[in-house]
Amino acid sequence: MNSEAIVVFSFRVCLSAYLAGFASSIVFVRRERVANFFGFSCAGIGGLAGCAASLCALAYGATPTLAVWPFKMPLFTFTIHLDALACFFILVISLLTIAISIYSQGYVTQYYGIKNVSVLAAFFNLLVFSNTLVFCADNAAFFLITWEMMALVAYLLVSFEHEESRTRQAGFLFFAMSHIGTGCLILGFLLLFRATGNFDFLAFHFIGASLSPVERNAAFLLFLIGFGVKAGIIPLHIWLPEAHPVAPTNVSALMSGVLIKSGVYGLVRVLWDFMGTPPVWWGITILLVGSVSALLGVLYALVEHNLKRLLAFHSIENIGIILMGLGASLMFSSFHHPVLAALALMAGLYHTINHACFKALLFLGAGAVLRATKTKSMEELGGLIKKMPWTAFFFLLGSVAISGLPPLNGFVSEWLTYQALLQGFSTTERLVRLIFPIAGALLALTGALAAACFVKAVGISFLAMPRSPEAESAEEAPSSMLLGMLVLALACVMLGLFPSTFLPLLDPICQGLLGQAISARVIGGNGWMLTALGLEQGSISTLGMVSLFLALLPLPWVSWLLFSRKAPHSIGETWGCGLDRLTPQMEYTATAYSKPLRMIFRALYRPRRQVEADFEVSRYFTKSIRFETHIEPTFEKLIYEPLHRAILRASQRLRWIQAGSLNTYLLYIFITLLLLLLWEKIR
Amino acid sequence: MKLWLAQVVLQLFLALGLSPFVSGFIRKLKAVLQNRRGPSLWQPYHDLFKWVRKGTVVSQQASWLFRATPYVSFLTALMVSLMVPMVTAVVPLSYFGGVLAVVYLLALARFFVALAALDTASAFGGMGSSREMTVSALAEPAMMLSIFTVALTAGSTNLSFMVQAALQHQERFLSPSHILALAAMFIVLIAETGRLPVDNPATHLELTMIHEAMILEYSGHYLALVEWGTALKQLVLMSLLVNIFFPVGIGGALTARTVTVGLTAYVVKLLLLACVVALVETSNAKLRLFRVPELLSIGFILAALALASSFIF
Numbered sequence: 003m004n005s006e007a008i009v010v011f012s013f014r015v016c017l018s019a020y021l022a023g024f025a026s027s028i029v030f031v032r033r034e035r036v037a038n039f040f041g042f043s044c045a046g047i048g049g050l051a052g053c054a055a056s057l058c059a060l061a062y063g064a065t066p067t068l069a070v071w072p073f074k075m076p077l078f079t080f081t082i083h084l085d086a087l088a089c090f091f092i093l094v095i096s097l098l099t100i101a102i103s104i105y106s107q108g109y110v111t112q113y114y115g116i117k118n119v120s121v122l123a124a125f126f127n128l129l130v131f132s133n134t135l136v137f138c139a140d141n142a143a144f145f146l147i148t149w150e151m152m153a154l155v156a157y158l159l160v161s162f163e164h165e166e167s168r169t170r171q172a173g174f175l176f177f178a179m180s181h182i183g184t185g186c187l188i189l190g191f192l193l194l195f196r197a198t199g200n201f202d203f204l205a206f207h208f209i210g211a212s213l214s215p216v217e218r219n220a221a222f223l224l225f226l227i228g229f230g231v232k233a234g235i236i237p238l239h240i241w242l243p244e245a246h247p248v249a250p251t252n253v254s255a256l257m258s259g260v261l262i263k264s265g266v267y268g269l270v271r272v273l274w275d276f277m278g279t280p281p282v283w284w285g286i287t288i289l290l291v292g293s294v295s296a297l298l299g300v301l302y303a304l305v306e307h308n309l310k311r312l313l314a315f316h317s318i319e320n321i322g323i324i325l326m327g328l329g330a331s332l333m334f335s336s337f338h339h340p341v342l343a344a345l346a347l348m349a350g351l352y353h354t355i356n357h358a359c360f361k362a363l364l365f366l367g368a369g370a371v372l373r374a375t376k377t378k379s380m381e382e383l384g385g386l387i388k389k390m391p392w393t394a395f396f397f398l399l400g401s402v403a404i405s406g407l408p409p410l411n412g413f414v415s416e417w418l419t420y421q422a423l424l425q426g427f428s429t430t431e432r433l434v435r436l437i438f439p440i441a442g443a444l445l446a447l448t449g450a451l452a453a454a455c456f457v458k459a460v461g462i463s464f465l466a467m468p469r470s471p472e473a474e475s476a477e478e479a480p481s482s483m484l485l486g487m488l489v490l491a492l493a494c495v496m497l498g499l500f501p502s503t504f505l506p507l508l509d510p511i512c513q514g515l516l517g518q519a520i521s522a523r524v525i526g527g528n529g530w531m532l533t534a535l536g537l538e539q540g541s542i543s544t545l546g547m548v549s550l551f552l553a554l555l556p557l558p559w560v561s562w563l564l565f566s567r568k569a570p571h572s573i574g575e576t577w578g579c580g581l582d583r584l585t586p587q588m589e590y591t592a593t594a595y596s597k598p599l600r601m602i603f604r605a606l607y608r609p610r611r612q613v614e615a616d617f618e619v620s621r622y623f624t625k626s627i628r629f630e631t632h633i634e635p636t637f638e639k640l641i642y643e644p645l646h647r648a649i650l651r652a653s654q655r656l657r658w659i660q661a662g663s664l665n666t667y668l669l670y671i672f673i674t675l676l677l678l679l680l681w682e683k684i685r
Numbered sequence: 686m687k688l689w690l691a692q693v694v695l696q697l698f699l700a701l702g703l704s705p706f707v708s709g710f711i712r713k714l715k716a717v718l719q720n721r722r723g724p725s726l727w728q729p730y731h732d733l734f735k736w737v738r739k740g741t742v743v744s745q746q747a748s749w750l751f752r753a754t755p756y757v758s759f760l761t762a763l764m765v766s767l768m769v770p771m772v773t774a775v776v777p778l779s780y781f782g783g784v785l786a787v788v789y790l791l792a793l794a795r796f797f798v799a800l801a802a803l804d805t806a807s808a809f810g811g812m813g814s815s816r817e818m819t820v821s822a823l824a825e826p827a828m829m830l831s832i833f834t835v836a837l838t839a840g841s842t843n844l845s846f847m848v849q850a851a852l853q854h855q856e857r858f859l860s861p862s863h864i865l866a867l868a869a870m871f872i873v874l875i876a877e878t879g880r881l882p883v884d885n886p887a888t889h890l891e892l893t894m895i896h897e898a899m900i901l902e903y904s905g906h907y908l909a910l911v912e913w914g915t916a917l918k919q920l921v922l923m924s925l926l927v928n929i930f931f932p933v934g935i936g937g938a939l940t941a942r943t944v945t946v947g948l949t950a951y952v953v954k955l956l957l958l959a960c961v962v963a964l965v966e967t968s969n970a971k972l973r974l975f976r977v978p979e980l981l982s983i984g985f986i987l988a989a990l991a992l993a994s995s996f997i998f
Contacts, residue, residue, distance in 0.1 A: 387748045398750075407793040408786060420785055427837040432996065439833045439992050443985070446788075446829035447822065453796050454818035461803030461814065466746055531780060540842030546781040547764065547790070554760050558910055561737060566906040569740035576744040576805045576902060584746075590803065590811020598819040602978045 005062035009084060012055040013068070016096070017134065019048030023127035027120045034119040038110055041123025045130060046103035052096030052134065056089040060507040067140065079202060083140035086510035087275070090351065091137040091267045093507075094358045095260045097493060099130050105366050105486025106252040108479065112373050113250075122162060122250060129155045129256065136264050142191040142201040149187070149264075153180040156261060159253045160245045172244035179241040183231030187268075190224035193217055194276065203275070210277035218277070222284055225272045226291075233265025233321045236295040237637045242318060243302070247310035247378065251369025254310060258317045259362035263354055266324055273332065274347070274515040282336045286437065289329030293441050296322025296448045298606075304455045304599050305607060305633050307592040308378045309368045312459060313361065316404060319448060320357040324350045326441055327419045330426065333434060335516070342425050344512040344520045345535060349418035351508055356411040356497055360403035363490035367397035370479040370487070371463065375472040380459065380592045385468035389476040394464045396487040401456035403494045406449045409544035411497035414532065416449060417542055418524075421534035454599070462592045469586045499545050502529040593631065600633075608634040688939065693767060693777045700766035703952075704916035705729035707923065707959055712887075714963035729916070733909050741905035744805040754801035755903065755910035761794040762917035769921050770928045772947040773936040774848040783842035784832050787925070788825075791877075791918055795821055798911065802899035813898025816974060820876055820883060820895065823981040828873040830988035831866040834995050835929050838862075844929075851932045858931070865991035867930045872984035874926055874962075876977070878919045881966040883977050920955075927954040 023044030030037040058064065063086075070080045084092075106126070110119045132152040139145040157180070161173035191201070197213055198205040210218055227238065234242040242262070246254045269288075273280060299318030306312040327350025334343035370393040371386060372378055387394040403410035423445070426438035468474040478484075497504055502525040509519040526533040526541060533541040578584045600609055610632045616625040659670075709729040716723020725731075743751065765787050767778040782790065799818050802810035836842045838857070839850035857863050876883045879896040888894055900911050928935055934950025936943025972980060 385746075387750065402793070402796065405792075405796060406789065407796055408782070408789050413789055417785055417789075421842070424833065424836060424842065428840070435837075435996055436993060439830060439837065440989065442833060443826040443830040443988075447826040449789075450792065450818075450822035450825035453792055454822050457796060457799045457803070457814060457818055461800050461811075465748065465750065465800065465804040466806035527780065534842065537780060538841055538843060538846055540783040540785070540836075541780050542782045542786050543780065546778075547786075550764050550767070550778070550781065551760055554763055555756070557763070558756055558759060562906055565734075565737045566739075566741070569738060569905065571741045571743075571905070573745050574742045576746055576807045577809075578807075584806055586806075588808055589806050590808050590815070595811060595815045598815060598974065599822075601975055602819070602823070 004064075005058055006064040006066045009055050009059045009064045010066045010068060012051045012058070013082075013084060016048045016051035016055055017131065019044045019051060020127045020131035020134070023048065024124050024131065027124035027127065031118070031120040034114055037120035037123050038107065041120070041127060042103040042106045042110075045106075045123075045127050046100055048127075048130065049096045049099030049103060052092055053100065055084070056093035056096060057507070059084055059089040060086060060093065060510060063510055078143045079141050080144050081140045082135070082138045083203065084138055086514050087267070087270060088138040090355075090508065090511055091260075091263065092134055094263060094355050095130065095133055095137070097355075098256060098259045098358055098362050098490075101362065101486045101489040101493075102252050102255055102366070103486075104489065105255075105369075105483045108482035108486075109252055109369055109373060110250070111480075117162065122159070122253075125155050125159050125162075126253065126256075129159060129253070129261075133260060133264060137267055140203045142195070142203065142206075145203075146184070146188060146191065150184060152261070152264070153177070153184065156180075156253075156257060160249045160257075162250050162253070163248065166248070169248040172241075172248045176241045176245035179231050179238070183228045183238075186224045186228035186231075190221050190228060190272070193221045193224070203271075206276040208276070208278040210279070215281075219281070222273070222277070222280075225269065226287070229265040229268035229272070230291070231265070232268070233262050233325075234295075234318050235265075235291050235321060235325065236298050236318060237641055239295070239299075239318050240635075240638055240642060243306075243311050243314040246314035246317070247308060251310070251365055251372060254314075255362040255365035255369070258314060258365055259358040262317060262321060263358060266321070266328070266350075266354055269328065270347075270351075270515070273328075279338075280332050280336050282333060282433075285329050285331075285333030285336055286433075287329070288325050288332055289437065289441055292322045292325030292327075292329050293444045294322070295319070296326065297444055297451075300448050300451045300455060301599075301603055301606060302633075304451060304458070304596050305609075307380045309371065309380055309383075309459065309463060310365070310378050312380075312455070313364050313368060316364075316452065316455070317357075317361060319452065320353065320361065320404070323416065323419060323445065323448070324353045324357065326350075326445060327353060327422060330419075330422050330438065330441075334426070334429075337429055337431060337434065339429060340516045340518045341520055341523075341535065342422065342429075344516045344518040345418070345425065345524070346422035347512055347516065348505065348508050348520065348524070349415060349422045351511065352418060352501070352505065353412075353415035355504075356403070356415045356494070359490050359493040359497060360400045360410075360412060363396060363400040363487060363494060364404065366483070366487050366490065367393055367400060370483055371397075371476075373479065373483075374476040375470075377470070377472055380462045382470040383463040383468070383473045384466050384470075384586065384589065385464075385473060386476055387464045389468075389473075390478045392484050393479055393487070394460075396484075396491050397464065398460055399491050399494060401460050403498065405453040405456050407453065408542075409498050409547045411494050411501075414498055414501045414542075414544060416445065417532070419445060421540060425534065425539075451599070458592055458595045462590070462595060466589055467584070467586045469589065499548065501525075501532050501544070505532075593629075606636065608636070610634070689777060692775070692939065696767055696771055696777055697763070699771060700763065700917060700920060701913075703955075704766075704913065704920040705733060707920055707955060708916045710956060711959045711963050711966075714960060715887075715967055718963060718967040733913060736905055736909035736912070739905040741907055743904075743907075744807075744902055746806040747801075747804050747902070750797075751801045751804040751902075752907070754797045755907040755914070757797045758794040759910040759914040759917070761790050762914040762921065765790045765921050766917050766924075768844065769924045770844050770848045770935065771924050772944055772951050773939055774845055774852065774932070775936075775939055776845045776848075779843050779845040784836060784844055784847065784925070785842055787844070787921065788828065788832070791921070792821070792825075794914065794918065798899055802902075805902040807902060809898045809901050813895055813901070816895045817899055820977055820981070823978055824873050824876040824984070827869050827981060827984035827988045828877070830985065830992055831869040831873070834862055834866040834988065834991045837992075838995055844925075848928055848932050848935060849937060851929060852935065852937060855932075860994075862991045862995035863930065865987050865994065867926070869984045869988035869991060870926055870930070871961075872980060872987070874922050875965065876981060876984075877922055879915075880962060882969040882972040883980070885971050923955055923958050924951075927951070927958055
């Protein structure tokens with residue numbers, strides 16, 4: 003069997019397994035335990051097969067095409083093309099599906115008897131199925147159908163716990179925003195269709211050169227908005243921090259890990275594969291959008307104390323970091339530096355898979371906390387590292403990775419992004435030479451703020467004393483959930499320590515889109531090091547760092563054995579300023595933790611606070627105190643509220659058209675038809 | 686290979702040995718400038734030895750993270766000290782990580798210390814942790830941008846190559862971009878090492894301290910590791926400053942003569958920088974916490990100007 007046949011076979015298994023998972027969950031709709039087992043097991047098998055297919059395709063360079071619908075239809079061909087780019091994103095989703103479906107086996111047991119788990123399992127399979135198809139659809143119409151299916155299923159999953167009005171609102175916001183995006187995509191594809199007369203992606207390849215500048219730029223903006231909504235770039239992000247936290251956590255993990263990456267996939271597919279050499283301002287726009295999203299995403303995350311919302315804001319931040327790599331790559335393409343463009347693209351794509359792994363890991367950890375304590379508010383958590391040691395460990399690992407700290411995977415891709423930005427200096431364009439290092443400095447600020455945010459998240463939620471009875475009585479998650487987290491934790495460690503094994507998998511993508519395979523130049527020192535296109539330009543070795551750490555470990559240990567071992571060691575109270583014991587009320591809170599940054603960036607947050615206190619005798623003896631603080635949602639207030647009002651006002655004015663009589667509507671249709679025919683005649 | 690191993694070991698012991706001395710030297714000099722006699726120059730060594738021999742008291746609220754953090758912070762700082770140029774331009778482990786890795790490894794140490802500060806449930810720890818993360822986050826862009834300025838002119842982020850590039854172009858010493866970047870880096874040094882006017886290393890008054898508040902609950906062996914790690918971090922940042930911006934006397938290759946000259950030059954430069962730090966500390970009052978961002982944004986603007994002037998002039 004040759005590699006192409008293996009890819010096709012395992013990909014068919016993958017898709018069939020998802021469908022089987024959907025079907026079995028529907029069949030056992032009244033028997034939740036069975037549905038849970040079959041539904042999520044099928045998803046796991048599908049994930050394994052998907053991993054096998056995509057890894058095999060990437061490693062052996064097989065790019066098979068499959069027909070899903072054997073009948074020919076005019077314009078629409080339902081074919082799947084597994085090229086390198088598609089396979090890479092299928093790898094990401096399959097990897098996450100494996101971990102999340104193991105995790106779900108244990109996680110959804112909390113819904114038994116309360117919500118119908120069979121529905122959850124069925125739609126979960128359908129979501130993975132449609133998202134996998136989005137990545138490999140080879141025809142614009144087919145792509146839009148799967149895209150729409152994905153949005154619909156995601157909407158159904160977001161509104162799974164629809165008893166709460168907040169969930170319904172979030173679901174509706176997601177649905178509305180998603181359709182604005184789809185509308186833009188349809189217009190964009192129609193623009194491309196005008197030039198080719200064909201909806202096949204193959205026909206769109208490098209179509210950009212034959213479009214007029216106006217069409218090209220219009221298409222760019224339409225696709226940027228269309229895919230940007232899905233990716234959650236600022237200012238199109240408003241649905242993301244609402245929808246991701248209210249969904250069941252296994253779905254949030256999948257949405258934050260992969261669903262938003264379909265926006266990234268779309269951008270790469272359209273801008274690199276279809277458009278060819280881009281004008282400079284495209285790259286600048288994407289770099290700018292990326293930098294702003296990264297910085298504002300992390301700033302909003304800092305003042306957020308709902309664990310899942312905090313993670314959702316970090317998704318915006320990381321999409322920003324990915325877009326910084328992509329924007330740099332576009333700019334290098336415009337200036338005809340294909341090698342540097344490939345380096346920047348590689349950085350962006352590597353951050354895509356890394357972010358998928360650690361963000362899903364963090365969401366799964368947050369889900370375990372939510373399941374054990376029934377609260378998402380960090381202010382009511384604390385002390386969980388003793389009650390849930392494994393969950394705490396995995397969450398800590400994910401936090402180190404997402405903060406971009408060595409030796410884990412977040413560091414590797416951020417380092418690659420830095421290097422791509424720094425390499426811009428070797429070009430002669432002054433603009434690039436100024437913009438890139440400033441973007442690099444913003445990336446540094448983002449990284450440092452992310453670290454601050456995750457010290458807060460881990461420190462307040464998991465360390466010190468429990469702040470509520472729920473946290474006090476929390477218990478460790480069941481082993482299936484821990485196993486799911488372990489898979490992702492291992493992925494984070496492997497992607498961090500052995501980038502030289504994984505980066506060559508990105509070569510076929512860079513080769514296909516930019517004509518440059520550069521992993522051989524990025525990997526140095528017999529696979530131990532990662533270089534910036536050459537050892538003399540800078541290198542890192544995460545594996546070396548870990549080995550060095552272990553090699554140095556005996557030093558403090560020996561000093562312990564020699565001097566400290568015999569000294570008296572004891573456990574004591576934390577110093578409480580003379581009070582005899584500390585209570586959880588005296589602990590630092592998440593609100594207090596982010597206070598300095600809230601003050602420093604108050605121009606952005608416009609915080610409002612309200613303090614009500616009852617006094618006894620004098621104001622130094624407070625009987626009770628109530629503190630409230632709010633952050634102003636700037637984008638909602640400045641962009642969406644005026645827009646919303648304007649639309650409502652316009653629709654009020656246009657109401658007279660809708661008289662409610664069928665005859666009038668028929669007349670409208672007739673007039674429209676006449677006008678169209680006339681237009682065609684004149685033209 | 687043998688030479689390389691010898692260099693690793695020598696630099697390891699140089700860093701371990703020299704770092705407490707620099708702290709002690711600054712402390713002594715500050716005392717002299719304030720008309721006090723001050724502790725002996727060897728006091729930091731006595732302190733370290735005292736702590737190592739003493740027993741530890743660990744809070745009952747603390748988890749394993751509290752006990753692991755001193756090791757992480759000390760070993761990371763030690764690791765980083767093998768990645769920066771000290772005596773010669775030939776850095777033993779420069780390929781393991783350039784200047785970006787140095788910054789991020791220091792951030793890793795800080796991440797764990799800030800977490801451990803929250804682990805004991807003490808409000809002081811939380812306050813120190815929150816402030817430390819804030820100040821360091823705001824210092825980060827200025828630091829990166831001034832480093833970029835040097836790295837871009839050298840065409841490398843590998844510290845060995847950066848120093849060699851600086852050695853070859855000594856005329857750049859007085860270029861505007863160089864001076865601006867140096868000024869930015871100095872502000873970052875003050876903030877990152879917790880010196881006046883950003884933080885006060887000498888007090889234990891809860892309202893003024895940042896770093897000290899974080900490590901309040903540490904004792905004995907753990908305290909020794911944390912303090913030594915802090916001293917190492919200070920040495921690393923000072924070495925970066927003196928060797929990248931003033932590579933005077935630093936040897937390009939490994940011979941007995943360059944090492945002797947390099948070592949002398951290195952110590953002299955470090956002590957000169959320590960004098961400047963002590964002078965700044967003596968002549969400035971501590972800034973209010975919410976004035977610190979202003980100082981750091983000055984640093985950022987200086988670094989941005991440095992970058993802009995690096996290709997205008």
